[in-house]
Amino acid sequence: MDWDQFDLNPKTIAALKKADIKSVKEILNLSGADLQRLMKLSSADIQCLLKTVSRTLRENSMLTALQLYQDKDHLTSQHQKLSLGCSVLDNLLRGGIPLVGITELSGESSAGKTQISLQLCLCVQYPYKYGGLESGAVYICTEDVFPSKRLQQLIDQQHKLRADVPAEVIQKIRFGNSIFVERAADLDTFQQCITRKLSLLLARGMVRLVVIDSLAALFRCEFGPSESALKARYLQTFGAQLHSLSTRFRTPIMCINQNPRSAANLVFVLQVTDAVSELEAAQCSCRAVGNRVTPALGITWSNQLLMRLMVSRVSLPGHSSGVASHCTGSMRTLSVVFAPHLPPSFCYYTVQLEGVKGINNSLALIKHLAPQLYQNLAEDFSRDNRV
Template identity: 40%
Template sequence: MSCAGKWTNNPDLKPRIQAALRRVTLSQEEVLALNPRVVQRATGLSRTDVQSLRQATRTCPAPQTALALSSSGPLSSSSGPLSSGCRSIDVVLRGGLPVGGVTELFGPSAAGKTQLALQFCLSVQYDPQHGGLGSGAVYVCTEDLFPSPRLQQMISEQSFLRQDVPLDQIPKNLSDRVFVEHVSDLASLLSCLSRRVVLLLSRRLVRLVVVDSVAALFRSEFEASDWLRRHRQLLAVSSALRRISRQFNAPVLCINQVVDLVNPEQDQGLGPAPSSFGPALGLAWSNQLTARLMMRREEGLLIRGDQSSAPRSLQVIFAPHLPSAAGQSQRGAASSGQSQGSVIIGVWREGLRGHDQSEHRD
């Protein structure tokens, strides 16, 4: 097939398909990412025409964007996964967050998602031999204020959390390398990602990007009738995150909210439904992810010295690079303390740790 000229004028597409594309101005990426029924509804095309459109789109490469072609900073050298600083979590994730991909962490309120994200913001600053990337993190807040007091508490307890690292090799001034951005709408988020975040990455000041939370702005800005505009904005945000991750070989961690599921056994498109709730934003967002993790509070109480914590489970829902993710039983991961794809952790002063980890420095 020829891709000469504008994509909507592709001679291999029927005139009525070209006219429909010009009328709704769908992009190539949207045609492939959106559910075919959504494309059919938006364009008014028949099911057969939408199938022809998707087939033609797959054979026509999307144009490069300014961000993808940016020469503001060279690609960072390849490196291993970003450690969480917790051995039990790293075992489940096969070393930590994948570098060069978008990982979603979803779960109900008070599950510990933000605390785990803060822990990664500190771990990224360690040298590679200690599971870090030797750089900082940028934390983009979309709904709540950045939890500075909790970050400072975790920093003060780093020597207790990171007992695998000699005291003289624990990075100094950890808070100085966590850059915080607050955005209040989607336009501000896209501007932040394409300008300030890219600038920090290109100058090698950061190697980790956290968005907390990715769903908040979509819930507040759109009515039910704005479904097409919502899908476009969702794809714009997810595309920006993926380009950033690929261009700078940086892990991107997106915290996501949850929605109630009418049928918990219903297939959500990627991985098993882990409970009566599921991640917000739907299939179009799911298709942009490298991995999906779930956190939630479990029954019971963990006690360690003068501290106590409600147990949290961290479960791999899908991750093609993790062999343990395939065939994971949704009930087995929730009921067992630690299995191939899940782990029970506690939230302590120093951060998140598996409940089986040693309490004392040797």
């Protein structure tokens, strides 16, 4: 950064160079007290520095209402979303994942976070007409090995999951050729990945989706209890860099996170009243029992997010947790914790061989969770109609 181009006191410019502060982001990531200590300047000089830097940023990024109206591409991207490949899940999110901003997907182990992320990596490659972005995806693994076998299963089953897309369109897409996998096991490698490799792929238009699985793994062993300030600084830096890439290239950023108290499962109890006499009137409700789960990384990271989604398994009365955890297609929930454009809400979904599928009504929920009850209701309804 050439500080001589800024309208600053020569003494302040010399202090910036001596403190080895090389960018505006470094200044904004530090508090006034930290800057004063590093640069050995007065409080008035630091305030003048912050005002000058902030004014410069506002001048570079400010747009008038007329400019926004004339920028058709920008206006379109504000309303466009990346589909999850399922109409039920898209309806919950009013179209899908926003193109600009960081979306977090949190939840306990085996809740379906990776399954949803893999499905997004395939959905982004579809034409705009079918909810895609006609581009590839970057999948950054920080902990586990990339699930390439599961990805291939999803690719082979796309014709079943995406019945809304003509078969000839699916056959033309080379899904496996447009997913770039990167391994980043520490903070330095992750930093280089997002500043160099990721920026290059985005600039060339080769990708329009970034999945980080997971950010929490990078911080699990790096910082002790006494290093919370340094940890927060790293989180703010990463958040700022990811936001910049997302805004510049209009690319959704999906960050997977864990719930540290994953053993505290949510128990959903299906309640069907005796008053139900017709199949269409079948109703179900759910209530949460147990300890509240909270995503890792704390409030510093939460403030970087546009939207937080949470997934969880549903434990049913009479089913042991060991059996449920290995049951293909077992019930899960996807919840909107917070988002500027969505109310807190949730829907049920299952993970099947062909991918993640939402359950769109209470009748389908009963059929999935209590097939015998569903059969009894169907027989009663059929008998009543015959009479």
